[in-house]
Amino acid sequence: MGKYLGTEWEDMYKDFLEMCGDEDTAEIMVDMSIGDMKELGELTDKEYMLQILRIDDRIESINRDIEAQIERKADTLSATDYSKDRISGGSCSDLSNIVVGIEQCVELQRKEIERLKAIKAEVRSVISQVRPNELAMLLTERYAQGKNWKEVADILGYSEARVRGELHDRALTEVGFVRSTM
The missing domain is CATH 1.10.10 (Arc Repressor Mutant, subunit A)
Incomplete structure (x- = not known):
């Protein structure tokens, strides 16, 4: 269960968990956010330059996570037999809630990718000067x-x-x- 429960990062973890519906993805997003907050502090010039090495790995990791999350949600959807008569308790909105959750999480991850690309562009700009x-x-x-x-x-x-x-x-x-x- 969530490694961030009972920590100062619990609210952030719960927000990501609610948005993504997946503990692993929520933990990855909190890990990235904590790393980014540390990066916003004072970086030495060497640490600043080292960012560019980690960025490509982080972008690849986010892309793999997006694919894995979509695959997990697709498995959930395909495991449901929609041809059967529905018994009480379920609703048609269950499917749309899953889709909305996927869309929200993917959008959050895509924003993170764009932010990382902006950092990479900034570092390259510094190098060019x-x-x-x-x-x-x-x-x-x-x-x-x-x-x-x-x-x-x-x-x-x-x-x-x-x-x-x-x-x-x-x-x-x-x-x-x-x-x-x-």
């Missing part, structure tokens, strides 16, 4: 492309130690400068 271009390339290859330090060093033509140390430090300083002007 970093000068000199060599530092922007370092940031692009490391954070946007997810390359390891050896690969970045080979692309830039420097030793791995220099790229990981001096150049990376300079690049993050430039990120801080660009962010301070936003």
Whole structure:
């Protein structure tokens, strides 16, 4: 049962649970919201850049969750025998309530995807303003492309130690400068 019951996040969990009708989905949405709230606090320039690596994974996770939720709800609907005479207690609105719940949850998840895409675009914009271009390339290859330090060093033509140390430090300083002007 909901890991957020009895915590400061209980109301948020219950809202997501009511909207989505699924405990797993509600927990995922609270997990993402808590992570986002932490991200809204003061991020170091490195943490700011690291966001772009996690965003694609989170978008993929949300998309998988949407598909799984729709599949679970479809299984629920297909398990119901609508050809039988209805006995008391059920109503035609049961089906529409399930559909509305799916639509609300999917819409919430799609909004989260759009928000994450906006963060990604912002980080890419910051990278594009970093000068000199060599530092922007370092940031692009490391954070946007997810390359390891050896690969970045080979692309830039420097030793791995220099790229990981001096150049990376300079690049993050430039990120801080660009962010301070936003």
